[in-house]
Amino acid sequence: xxxxxxxxxxxxxxxxxxxxxxxxxxxxxxxxxxxxxxxxxxxxxxxxxxxxxxxxxxxxxxxxxxxxxxxxxxxxxxxxxxxxxxxxxxxxxxxxxxxxxxxxxxxxxxxxxxxxxxxxxxxxxxxxxxxxxxxxxxxxxxxxxxxxxxxxxxxxxxxxxxxxxxxxxxxxxxxxxxxxxxxxxxxxxxxxxxxxxxxxxxx
Amino acid sequence: xxxxxxxxxxxxxxxxxxxxxxxxxxxxxxxxxxxxxxxxxxxxxxxxxxxxxxxxxxxxxxxxxxxxxxxxxxxxxxxxxxxxxxxxxxxxxxxxxxxxxxxxxxxxxxxxxxxxxxxxxxxxxxxxxxxxxxxxxxxxxxxxxxxxxxxxxxxxxxxxxxxxxxxxxxxxxxxxxxxxxxxxxxxxxxxxxxxxxxxxxxxxxxxxxxxxxxxxxxxxxxxxxxxxxxxxxxxxxxxxxxxxxxxxxxxxxxxxxxxxxxxxxxxxxxxxxxxxxxxxxxxxxxxxxxxxxxxxxxxxxxxxxxxxxxxxxxxxxxxxxxxxxxxxxxxxxxxxxxxxxxxxxxxxxxxxxxxxxxxxxxxxxxx
Numbered sequence: 001x002x003x004x005x006x007x008x009x010x011x012x013x014x015x016x017x018x019x020x021x022x023x024x025x026x027x028x029x030x031x032x033x034x035x036x037x038x039x040x041x042x043x044x045x046x047x048x049x050x051x052x053x054x055x056x057x058x059x060x061x062x063x064x065x066x067x068x069x070x071x072x073x074x075x076x077x078x079x080x081x082x083x084x085x086x087x088x089x090x091x092x093x094x095x096x097x098x099x100x101x102x103x104x105x106x107x108x109x110x111x112x113x114x115x116x117x118x119x120x121x122x123x124x125x126x127x128x129x130x131x132x133x134x135x136x137x138x139x140x141x142x143x144x145x146x147x148x149x150x151x152x153x154x155x156x157x158x159x160x161x162x163x164x165x166x167x168x169x170x171x172x173x174x175x176x177x178x179x180x181x182x183x184x185x186x187x188x189x190x191x192x193x194x195x196x197x198x199x200x201x202x203x
Numbered sequence: 204x205x206x207x208x209x210x211x212x213x214x215x216x217x218x219x220x221x222x223x224x225x226x227x228x229x230x231x232x233x234x235x236x237x238x239x240x241x242x243x244x245x246x247x248x249x250x251x252x253x254x255x256x257x258x259x260x261x262x263x264x265x266x267x268x269x270x271x272x273x274x275x276x277x278x279x280x281x282x283x284x285x286x287x288x289x290x291x292x293x294x295x296x297x298x299x300x301x302x303x304x305x306x307x308x309x310x311x312x313x314x315x316x317x318x319x320x321x322x323x324x325x326x327x328x329x330x331x332x333x334x335x336x337x338x339x340x341x342x343x344x345x346x347x348x349x350x351x352x353x354x355x356x357x358x359x360x361x362x363x364x365x366x367x368x369x370x371x372x373x374x375x376x377x378x379x380x381x382x383x384x385x386x387x388x389x390x391x392x393x394x395x396x397x398x399x400x401x402x403x404x405x406x407x408x409x410x411x412x413x414x415x416x417x418x419x420x421x422x423x424x425x426x427x428x429x430x431x432x433x434x435x436x437x438x439x440x441x442x443x444x445x446x447x448x449x450x451x452x453x454x455x456x457x458x459x460x461x462x463x464x465x466x467x468x469x470x471x472x473x474x475x476x477x478x479x480x481x482x483x484x485x486x487x488x489x490x491x492x493x494x495x496x497x498x499x500x501x502x503x504x505x506x507x508x509x510x511x512x513x514x515x516x517x518x519x520x521x522x523x524x525x526x527x528x529x530x531x532x533x534x535x536x537x538x539x540x541x542x543x544x545x546x547x548x549x550x551x552x553x554x555x556x557x558x559x560x561x562x563x564x565x566x567x568x569x570x
Contacts, residue, residue, distance in 0.1 A: 165259035169382050169505065172410065177501060184497065199454065202263040 010066070010074050011081055017058045018085040059085075060105040067112050072119040076126050079109065083130060087137065095146035103153035110157050114164050124166050127157060132174035136181055139190070148193055151175070155197040162202045172198055211304045218297045225293050228286065229338065235278070236341050240354055242275045250360060250372075257376030262411050265380055269451045273357040276344065277448075283342045290338060294331050301327070357450035362415035368482030375487050375510055378478060382410040385474055385491050387422070387500035389464050401464035403500075405431065405550075407476070412437050412452040417479040417523055417544060419486075420459055421533045422493075424466045427555030428534045431459035432541070433548035437567055458565040460550025470495050477511070477532065481518055481544075485510050518544065 029048045036043065063078040086102040110127060113120045131154045138147040158171045175198040182191040250268055253261050301324050309317075340349035344356065351359075359365045367374045385407050392402040405422065414437040422429040435457065439449035476489040488511040493500035514528035523542035529535045534554045541549060541560055549560040 162260060162263055165261065167260040168262075169384075169410070172382075173384070173501070173503075177496075180496075180499065202266070202453075 007073050007077055010062075011077055014059055014062055014078055014081050015085075017062060018055050018081070020053065020055045020058070022052060022055065054101070056082075056101050056105055060109065063109055064112060067109065067117055070117060070119070072122060075109075075113065075119070075123060079106065079123070079126065080130070082106065083134065087134065090138075090141075090143060090146060092143065095143050096149065099146045099149040099153075103150060107153055107157055107160075111160060114160060120164070121166055124157075124161050125170070127154075128161075128168070128171040128174065131171065132177060135174075135178050139178075139182060139185060139187065144187065144190060147190060151178075151194060151197055155201060158201050168201060172201065175201075207307055211307065214300050214304050218300045221293050221297055225290065225334075228289065229334070232286065232338050232341055236354075239275055239278075243272060243354060246272045246275070247355075247360070253380075254366075254372040254377045257373070257379050260380075262380050262382065265377075266411060266451060266453065269357055269360050272360060273448065273450045276354070276357055278342055286342065287335075287339060290335050294335060298324075298328060298331070357448075361411070361413045361451050363413055363478075364415035364481045367480040374478075374480050374483060375508060378413060378487060379508060380411060381413040383476065383478075383489060384408040384410075384502060384506070385420070385476065385493070386502075387467065387472075387493060389498040390461075392464075402461045403464045403467055404461055405429065405459045407457040407459055409455045409457070410453060412439075412455045416481070417542070419477040419479065419532065419538075419542075420474065422462075422472055422474045423468065423533070424462065424553055424555075425468060426466075427553045429460065429462045429466075429550070429552060430534050430538060430554055430560075431548065431550040431563070432538060432560075433563075434544045434546050435548070436546050452569055454569055455567060456570050457548075457567050458563055459548060460552065460561070460563045462552040466553060467495075467500070472500060475533065476506075477514075479516055479523060484515050484517065485512050486514055486516060487511070488514075521545070 029046065030051050031043050031046065031049055033039075059078075059082055063075060063082065066074040066078060082102065083106070086098065090098055106127070110123065113123045117123070131150075135147055135150055135154075138144075138150060154171065155175075158168050161171075162168050175194050179191045179194040179198070182188075182194060246268055250265060253264060253268075305321070305324065337349075340347040344350050344354050355365065363374055363378070366372050366377060385405070388404045388406060390402050390404045392400045405420070407418070407420065414435050417434050418432060420431045437452070437455065437457075439452055441448055472493045472495075474491040474493055476491070478487040478489070480487070488509055490507040491502045492504060492506075493502055511528075511531070513531055515526040517524050517526055521544045523544070525532065525535065525539070529539070534551075537554050538551070538560070548563040550563050551560045
């Protein structure tokens with residue numbers, strides 16, 4: 001008999017993981033080879049050479065195991081919780097870094113779900129419907145950088161979806177509605193960014 | 204010195220061999236055409252196959268297929284020009300040779316009977332011109348329409364009438380790939396005693412431009428209906444920068460008509476669209492749930508699409524006639540005399556107030 005874990009327990013575990021505080025000190029001391037300009041021998045033998053802990057990484061792996069087990073409900077509610085945590089932690093100072101950190105993992109999860117996961121259409125349905133409220137919220141909060149980056153990731157997922165013959169009409173619709181919303185709120189740059197993404201989605 | 208009658212024989216045999224060469228050009232052209240027709244037929248087959256997989260997103264695939272069709276459809280201009288040049292010179296040369304050999308054997312006076320001797324040459328010239336015309340048409344079907352029946356132009360691949368009447372495809376699933384949608388936009392109307400009134404612009408949107416069908420669209424108002432109908436035919440002009448022909452468009456907006464913004468029901472409205480493709484007998488019914496936002500009504504969910512088997516229609520003398528189920532079409536009694544296939548988009552701002560429908564002359568645009 002396989003053990004069945006209720007969705008609530010799974011979400012509770014996910015929420016616990018996502019609220020683990022980040023050690024800020026590790027971030028400045030860890031040597032990342034693709035970020036350094038010039039490399040010295042002293043850098044290689046420095047103390048405290050540990051990567052910073054990343055709650056999104058743990059949450060990502062937790063959801064990934066559910067994708068592998070094909071638990072659709074947990075995958076969708078896990079993604080939902082993941083995106084909510086993203087919006088909760090977002091502020092003006094960390095918007096670029098946090099958007100990158102969270103959204104790239106959403107893309108990874110979606111890409112994983114396109115391969116061998118038989119409910120990829122449902123996952124895409126959920127994701128493409130959630131983009132619009134998220135972006136309108138971001139714009140209302142004045143987080144333009146995050147908004148622009150988020151649409152970038154969303155259209156990346158849209159392209160992946162179109163490549164796998166999934167319908168992209170709800171994403172197109174969301175982009176169009178967002179474009180009108182951004183225009184009405186005086187954000188011409190964001191509106192034209194959204195229009196560009198919409199026209200290039202399936203090319 | 205050559206003997207003139209003998210020399211005439213030499214000239215005529217030269218002309219004969221030049222005409223023989225012309226014949227080989229004809230064979231070359233027909234080989235090229237045959238190869239092209241095969242390719243185009245393959246692409247057409249592929250589109251027909253695709254039309255049965257309605258569950259998948261094939262919009263990009265169909266778009267790419269139509270582009271590819273266009274690529275095979277048009278031959279490079281250089282080749283066409285040099286072949287036509289060869290044709291022209293060869294024809295001119297042989298005609299000149301004939302005329303000169305005729306002149307050298309001619310002894311005045313000119314009589315009516317002499318004209319009879321000229322007739323075969325005139326006939327040959329007419330035939331040669333026809334032959335030239337034939338090859339030109341086969342080479343460049345874009346400007347010359349003679350072979351359109353055998354080699355349909357790329358624009359026919361988005362024509363619902365063509366696909367539904369000549370080829371056996373599922374029109375419903377093809378139109379599903381076109382992703383029809385509708386939106387009602389608030390636009391500023393005329394100023395009336397210092398107060399500006401708002402008009403509602405009703406737009407039909409297509410993500411992939413399919414045309415050549417009759418549509419009937421209606422939105423319930425506070426009183427009466429907004430009704431738009433007409434035969435949709437889209438013409439995309441040649442690209443002004445690259446000068447390439449545009450066989451198919453993306454994100455096409457088709458204005459259907461205008462009504463009073465205040466006349467629309469608040470919050471939510473249910474719009475119905477019937478697509479009546481020539482070549483079918485049951486219309487395709489779309490139901491859109493439009494929700495009000497600040498400046499527009501837009502659907503949040505996918506429309507419900509189904510073939511309405513309760514309604515049967517036919518086309519008589521370029522006019523739509525509903526044979527069965529006309530009670531299921533809102534405001535049909537009012538419109539029944541106007542459902543003409545004349546490539547115009549007509550609309551009724553409100554069936555309560557207006558006596559006659561107006562024509563929507565606003566152009567189709569891409570946004």
